[in-house]
Amino acid sequence: MVASCFLRKCLTALAGLLLLSFGSLAASQIEDQTEQFFRSGHTNNWAVLVCTSRFWFNYRHVANTLSVYRSVKRLGIPDSHIVLMLADDMACNPRNPKPATVFSHKNMELNVYGDDVEVDYRSYEVTVENFLRVLTGRIPPSTPRSKRLLSDDRSNILIYMTGHGGNGFLKFQDSEEITNIELADAFEQMWQKRRYNELLFIIDTCQGASMYERFYSPNIMALASSQVGEDSLSHQPDPAIGVHLMDRYTFYVLEFLEEINPASQTNMNDLFQVCPKSLCVSTPGHRTDLFQRDPKNVLITDFFGSVRKVEITTETIRLQPDLGNMESRFLTDLQQKGKIQPPQDIRKSGWMRN
Amino acid sequence: MGLLSDPVRRRALARLVLRLNAPLWALPVAWLERTMRSVGLEVYTQSFSRKLPFPDETRERYMVAGTNVYGILRAPRAASTESLVLTVPCGPDSANSQAVGLLLALAAHFRGQIYWAKDIIFLVTEQDLLGTEAWLEAYHDTNVTGMQSSPLQGRAGAIQAALALELSSDVVTSLDVAVEGLNGQLPNLDLLNLFQTFCQKGGLLCTLQGKLQPQDWTSVDGPLQGLQTLLLMTLQQASGRPHGAHGLFLRYRVEALTIRGINSFRQYKYDLVAVGKALEGMFRKLNHLLERLHQSFFFYVLPALSRFVSIGLYMPAAGFLLLVLGLKALELWMQLHEAGAGPQEAGGASGPGPPLPPAQSVGLASLVAPLLISQAMGLALYVLPVLGQHVATQHFPVAEAEAVVLTLLAIYAAGLALPHSTHRVMSAQAPDRGWMALKLVALIYLALQLACVALTNFSLGFLLAATMVPAAALTHPCGPRPLYAALLVLTSPAATLLGCLFLWRELQEAPLSLAEGWQLFLAALAQGVLDHHTYGALLFPLLALGLYPCWLLFWNVLFWK
Numbered sequence: 001m002v003a004s005c006f007l008r009k010c011l012t013a014l015a016g017l018l019l020l021s022f023g024s025l026a027a028s029q030i031e032d033q034t035e036q037f038f039r040s041g042h043t044n045n046w047a048v049l050v051c052t053s054r055f056w057f058n059y060r061h062v063a064n065t066l067s068v069y070r071s072v073k074r075l076g077i078p079d080s081h082i083v084l085m086l087a088d089d090m091a092c093n094p095r096n097p098k099p100a101t102v103f104s105h106k107n108m109e110l111n112v113y114g115d116d117v118e119v120d121y122r123s124y125e126v127t128v129e130n131f132l133r134v135l136t137g138r139i140p141p142s143t144p145r146s147k148r149l150l151s152d153d154r155s156n157i158l159i160y161m162t163g164h165g166g167n168g169f170l171k172f173q174d175s176e177e178i179t180n181i182e183l184a185d186a187f188e189q190m191w192q193k194r195r196y197n198e199l200l201f202i203i204d205t206c207q208g209a210s211m212y213e214r215f216y217s218p219n220i221m222a223l224a225s226s227q228v229g230e231d232s233l234s235h236q237p238d239p240a241i242g243v244h245l246m247d248r249y250t251f252y253v254l255e256f257l258e259e260i261n262p263a264s265q266t267n268m269n270d271l272f273q274v275c276p277k278s279l280c281v282s283t284p285g286h287r288t289d290l291f292q293r294d295p296k297n298v299l300i301t302d303f304f305g306s307v308r309k310v311e312i313t314t315e316t317i318r319l320q321p322d323l324g325n326m327e328s329r330f331l332t333d334l335q336q337k338g339k340i341q342p343p344q345d346i347r348k349s350g351w352m353r354n
Numbered sequence: 355m356g357l358l359s360d361p362v363r364r365r366a367l368a369r370l371v372l373r374l375n376a377p378l379w380a381l382p383v384a385w386l387e388r389t390m391r392s393v394g395l396e397v398y399t400q401s402f403s404r405k406l407p408f409p410d411e412t413r414e415r416y417m418v419a420g421t422n423v424y425g426i427l428r429a430p431r432a433a434s435t436e437s438l439v440l441t442v443p444c445g446p447d448s449a450n451s452q453a454v455g456l457l458l459a460l461a462a463h464f465r466g467q468i469y470w471a472k473d474i475i476f477l478v479t480e481q482d483l484l485g486t487e488a489w490l491e492a493y494h495d496t497n498v499t500g501m502q503s504s505p506l507q508g509r510a511g512a513i514q515a516a517l518a519l520e521l522s523s524d525v526v527t528s529l530d531v532a533v534e535g536l537n538g539q540l541p542n543l544d545l546l547n548l549f550q551t552f553c554q555k556g557g558l559l560c561t562l563q564g565k566l567q568p569q570d571w572t573s574v575d576g577p578l579q580g581l582q583t584l585l586l587m588t589l590q591q592a593s594g595r596p597h598g599a600h601g602l603f604l605r606y607r608v609e610a611l612t613i614r615g616i617n618s619f620r621q622y623k624y625d626l627v628a629v630g631k632a633l634e635g636m637f638r639k640l641n642h643l644l645e646r647l648h649q650s651f652f653f654y655v656l657p658a659l660s661r662f663v664s665i666g667l668y669m670p671a672a673g674f675l676l677l678v679l680g681l682k683a684l685e686l687w688m689q690l691h692e693a694g695a696g697p698q699e700a701g702g703a704s705g706p707g708p709p710l711p712p713a714q715s716v717g718l719a720s721l722v723a724p725l726l727i728s729q730a731m732g733l734a735l736y737v738l739p740v741l742g743q744h745v746a747t748q749h750f751p752v753a754e755a756e757a758v759v760l761t762l763l764a765i766y767a768a769g770l771a772l773p774h775s776t777h778r779v780m781s782a783q784a785p786d787r788g789w790m791a792l793k794l795v796a797l798i799y800l801a802l803q804l805a806c807v808a809l810t811n812f813s814l815g816f817l818l819a820a821t822m823v824p825a826a827a828l829t830h831p832c833g834p835r836p837l838y839a840a841l842l843v844l845t846s847p848a849a850t851l852l853g854c855l856f857l858w859r860e861l862q863e864a865p866l867s868l869a870e871g872w873q874l875f876l877a878a879l880a881q882g883v884l885d886h887h888t889y890g891a892l893l894f895p896l897l898a899l900g901l902y903p904c905w906l907l908f909w910n911v912l913f914w915k
Contacts, residue, residue, distance in 0.1 A: 056471075094432035094471035095642060242469075242642060354438050 042156040042197045045306040046149060047072045047082045047237075050131060052163030052172045054088035054123070060234050062090045063104045064162040064204055064250040066112040071257040072158065075305030083134055083149055085121035087163075087173055097241060104246050106253065114187040126180045136189045153194035156204070158303045162250065163206030167228055168213075184214040191217040198291070200303040204249045206231040209285040221268065221291045221298070224247030225275075226282035233281050248280045260300050262307055268295035322329050367459040367626065381444055381480045384542045386423045389458055394465045395425030395476065402503035407740050407887045408754040412877060413482075422489045425461060426484030426510050429470040437473040438640050439516035439608075440633070443599040445482035452615075453521040454478055456626050460633060471641055473510035479599070482568045485887060486518075486599045494606055499719035499890050515545060515640045515647065518599035518611035525623040525781065526615035528566075529560040529632070533611060533656070535601030537812030537892050538591040541609040542647040543654055543662060545775035548639055549611060550659045552632040557622060561616070562659045563587055563860065580657030582861050587656055594893040595885055602889065609647045653812065657720035665812070672808045675819040679801040686794040693787045720788045721795055724910045727772065728903035735765045736898040741882065759879045766848055769906050773913030787832050796907035800826055801902050811867070814893070817854065818901065821845040831914040838912055846905050847897045851878065 049072070051065035069084055091100050091113050102113040121130060131162050134149050151157055163170055169177040190196050201222040203211050208224030215222060225247070226232045234244035235251045247253075252275040260266060272286050272295070288295050301307050383399060390397045403419040410416065413572045428434060440460065442453040450802045479485030488503035493513075531549055533540055553560035561567075563586040568576035596602050598612025615629060653665035739761040746757035800822065808815025825845040829838060844847060852875050859874075866874060885891035 057641055057644075091432075095469050097467070097469040099431070099468070116559055242638065 041154065042302065043154040044151070045077050045081060045156050045158070045303065046084075046151045047077050047158040047160070048134060048149060049082065050085045050159075051127065051162045052126060052161065052170060053089055054173055056090070056093055056095045058088070058163075059090050059102070059241070060246050061162045061164075062088065063102050063112060063246050064085055065160065066102055066114075066117070067104050067246070067250055067254040068160045068202075068257075069117070069253065070112050070114060072304055074265075075166050075257075075260060075301060076262055076308075077304075077306040078116045079116075080146070081306065082118075083147065084118065085126045085131065085134075086119050086123075087124060087126040095242070103238070103241065104235055104251070113316075118146070124173070125344070127171060128172050128176050131172075131178065132182070132186050135195075137193065137195060149195070151195050154197050155195070156198045156200070156303050157196045158200050160202045160204075161211075162247065165203070165207060165211065167207050168210045169207055170203070170211060180211045180214045183211060184216055187215060187220060188217045191219075198293075198302070202253075204247050205233060205266040208232060212287050215287070215290060218290055219292060220287075221295065222287040223271065224282065224285045227285050230282040244274045249275050249282070249284060252279060257300075257304065260304065260321060262305050264299070264300060266300045268298040268300065271300060358636060363459065363462060364627075367455060380446075381421060381423065381478065383421050383423055386454075386478060390423070390425035390476065390833065393425070393458065393462045395427050396508055397423065397425045398506065399423050400489060400492060400504055400506055402485065402492075402501055403499050404484060404888070406884065407744055408758050408880075408884070410884055411753070411755045411880065415481070418484055420485050420488075422477065422479045422485045424475055424477040424489070424508075424690075426462065426508055427464055427470065427474040427476070428510075429473050432466050432471045432472050435511045436471075436514050437475055437510035437512070438637060439475045439477055439513055439603070439610075440637070441475075441477040441479065441484055441486065441516060441518045441599050443479045443482045443518065443520070445480070445517065445851065450520055450522065452524050452626070453519040455524075456519065456521060456630055456633075459626070460630055460637075463630075463634070464637070469638075469641065472514060474637065475510055475513075481598055483596060483602060484888065486602050489661075490602055499888055501820055501888075506600075508548050513603070513606070513608045514643060516603045516608050517636065518603075518610065518612040519633075520598065520612060521615040521626075521629070523615065523617040525617060525625055526629060527614045527618045527620040527623050528561050529553065530561045530564055530614040530616050531611055531659070532590075532598045532600065532614065534591045534597050535604035535610070536596040536889055537594045537605075538814060539601070539604040540591070540652060540654065541600065541604060541611060544647045545609045545611055546656075546659070547650070548636055549575060549613070549632075552635045553589055553659075556628055556632045556633065558628060558632060559620075559622075560659060562656060563590070564616075567658050577657075580661065581909060584655055584657040584663075586858070586861050588817065589854055589861075590812040591811065592817045592854070594811065594814065594891050595881070596889060596891075605890075607646075622761065655813070660895075668812065668816075671806075672804075672812065672816050672819060675816070675823050676801050676805055676808075678827055679797050679804075683794050683797040683801070686790050686797070690790050690794065693790070718791070721791055721838040724792055724907060725795070728906040728910070730901035731765070731769045731772065731906060732899045735762065735769075735902055736895060738765060740887070755880050756876075758883060759876050762879055762883070765849075766902070769902070770843075770909065771836040771909050789911050792907060792914070793911045795830065796904060796911060798825060799907070800901075800904045800914060803904060809894065814896075818847070818850065820886065821850045821853075822901070822905070826908050829908045829912050831912060835912065842905075842908060842912060847901050851875065870881075 046067075049065050049069050051061045053061045069082065072082060073079070073258060090096060090102050099179075100113065101111045104110045104112045108347065121134075134147070139148055149157075152248070161170060163172070165171060168180045171177050187199065190199075196219070198219045199221070201212060201215075201220060203223070204225040205211075207226060207228050207230065209227045212220075212222035212224060213228075226249075233248050235246045235248045237244045253271075256271065256274045268288075272284075275284050277283050291298075387397050387399065400422045401420070402422070403417070405417050406415065408416075426437075440457060442450055442457050444450050444454065457476055457478065461474075464470065464474060477486075477489060479489060483499070487499060488501045489506075491497055491499070491501055492503045492506045493509065531546065533543070533546060550560065550734065552558075559566075563583050565579065565583050565586070568579040569578075570576045598614075600610035600612040603610035613633075617623075651662070651664050654662040655668060656662050739758040742761060743754045743757045746752065746761055747754055750757065750760075752760065804815050804819045804822075822845050825838075825841045829842060852871070855874050855878060856866055856871055859871075861873055882891070882894045886894040
């Protein structure tokens with residue numbers, strides 16, 4: 001009897017040991033998987049899309065910005081996380097023979113204005129001062145929420161700018177300019193205030209590469225439609241509307257983005273290949289030296305979409321907060337006072353309580 | 355989309371054109387109002403009247419009265435802050451009937467579009483340019499020519515650009531464009547470039563000054579033809595007449611062109627649809643404008659539709675001509691100073707001499723008399739012909755217009771007798787060198803006048819400089835007097851005008867005989883006086899009050915005793 005008892009105990013212990021080892025193996029796999037959850041380091045996405053030129057013949061700049069807006073919204077970034085700045089109203093311009101539309105293709109195939117566009121900064125509100133305030137967060141308290149860039153240190157921000165530019169500057173509204181040094185300093189302020197995790201800067205203007213020459217803050221990747229000394233060209237004029245509808249670079253970027261869906265694994269290296277010199281006439285450029293990850297590991301949806309990662313699991317994952325001793329003591333203290341619940345099984349908890 | 359692709363509109367246009375085939379003796383105001391209202395425009399009328407200073411022989415009118423009719427097409431989605439004008443000047447002699455038909459067809463087509471950001475005014479004026487002037491004055495609330503016009507009931511904002519249309523037949527072989535305006539003002543070159551672009555796009559044959567575009571610029575023919583076109587433009591601009599309704603718009607800084615349809619004996623003809631398409635394109639482009647046209651040149655001369663000479667290139671030529679006068683004046687000044695210093699040294703004054711050497715003080719006094727008399731003659735030339743026309747008709751069997759012209763010529767010729775009378779006024783105390791001082795003053799006076807004229811109306815300034823500067827510089831009382839007298843008479847303003855008329859007709863390949871030339875000259879004189887009184891043209895006062903007295907001073911110098 002004693003021997004069978006002992007044998008039973010031994011078997012239980014062995015089973016327990018095996019289970020433990022398997023459990024720890026499985027747990028480490030789960031933890032690896034959980035690690036991959038947060039591989040890119042960002043938890044939310046923002047987009048700041050700026051069109052800086054006004055007047056009817058700059059129709060194409062508004063169409064550029066709205067094309068990127070459309071893609072970004074389609075891939076999941078909500079309006080509350082997009083700051084859209086349009087310096088003029090093309091859709092309701094009296095010269096527009098198709099009111100309430102902004103087309104991006106000469107056969108009027110794609111109306112990028114859509115039915116639910118939300119313009120945050122419109123017309124004369126698009127100024128250098130407002131743009132810099134949005135980026136750095138130095139905004140008067142009365143500013144409505146839709147006009148703020150409420151990003152944090154885990155935000156990936158896409159900044160797209162288009163308009164008329166030159167060597168080292170971008171023209172706003174025909175009356176003022178922003179220089180590449182100002183822009184670089186604004187990004188540095190953002191970095192120091194921990195307002196971004198990673199930043200993708202795209203610019204479609206003449207001599208666009210000059211605008212990213214002066215960046216010095218980490219985690220910035222930049223793309224431009226033309227090198228210094230080159231002009232960015234427009235795509236096609238439309239005889240019915242009477243103006244050029246899009247710029248070449250953004251036209252081909254839009255074509256590229258139309259192929260992307262939220263599950264795409266396309267990476268940044270493909271975006272760098274968009275619009276070679278044969279199509280674009282100008283030479284698009286890019287800058288990745290400040291970026292810590294390898295561009296081939298950076299997904300397009302890391303910046304252009306807002307992908308919520310969901311994985312169904314049946315295992316228990318005990319997520320211990322990785323805090324210092326004092327904090328854990330504080331937490332246990334609170335637990336003992338009954339103020340907070342001890343960590344529970346996720347499987348049992350069901351819905352997360354807010 | 356496109357003008358008259360709709361067969362209904364095509365038929366309507368054909369009906370209108372047939373209906374207007376009958377010559378318009380008086381503007382059918384009521385019918386025009388009705389038609390414009392049916393098209394959908396806001397229609398207004400304006401009446402005006404004017405008594406001309408003397409009867410106009412060429413157009414047979416004296417007490418002028420008429421009614422302008424205009425319709426405004428409001429921009430559907432814009433505030434009425436800016437507007438464009440399409441105008442058709444009608445008159446009893448000008449056969450502009452087809453243009454009214456095209457205007458109404460265009461109005462009907464434009465009414466159906468939604469992309470207008472500026473209002474469009476469709477203006478039909480009576481009595482040609484007099485009606486246009488009346489409308490413009492009432493629109494801008496000014497009164498520069500003494501026209502009595504009733505105030506406008508409907509306005510449409512600041513006018514950005516205007517096109518005037520003259521069509522006398524329903525098919526055209528070519529379109530001629532006129533740019534020269536009142537007092538030699540020109541529209542912005544961009545507007546001409548716009549016209550030329552649409553000519554090329556529509557495959558229309560477009561001419562400038564009635565001449566085709568030279569195709570071959572490498573051989574001699576091309577530049578020679580260009581030179582002819584350039585000379586024609588210079589002559590037209592120098593005359594300072596508004597060559598079409600557009601010339602009156604330019605005064606208000608409204609860029610404007612006149613487009614004339616020419617029906618010659620060429621085989622290939624364009625119908626009004628082609629012309630209408632070109633006009634539609636021009637209006638659509640003007641609609642896209644956000645500012646007034648100001649990027650291109652305002653001062654230019656055109657050897658061809660697609661080429662121009664800008665002010666930076668041609669102004670040095672006038673500058674060098676006037677430099678001749680300046681240098682001659684400098685030479686005379688130095689000679690005068692030597693002459694003035696001579697008697698002073700000979701006087702052998704010990705100590706400081708008198709502040710004014712006696713030779714110079716006598717010189718100044720002797721200058722005043724010729725100057726005053728010359729200016730008085732100029733004033734007489736300006737004022738007397740129109741003022742004294744009735745007195746002249748009472749004493750001589752001539753009409754008023756003839757009386758004015760003959761009085762002009764009489765006073766002009768009387769000036770030639772002046773040196774003899776001037777010398778009676780002045781005593782023999784005038785020293786031998788007095789003529790130098792007079793010539794110096796005359797040279798500076800001429801240089802100043804020509805410089806000012808060349809700045810505003812380069813063609814006039816250059817033409818006068820080219821003729822008057824050599825004669826003025828050469829004038830010398832000692833020397834072959836008959837030769838110099840002949841040279842001076844041949845380069846006087848009146849003779850220049852006569853010569854220019856002959857040259858103008860020669861360039862247009864319709865040369866004049868002497869008798870015809872003389873008749874044309876008399877008619878031009880009458881028109882010049884009339885243009886001054888009705889539109890404010892400045893050629894007549896400039897020649898009468900400015901250049902003629904100056905020329906008389908040189909005549910005085912020539913006959914100095």
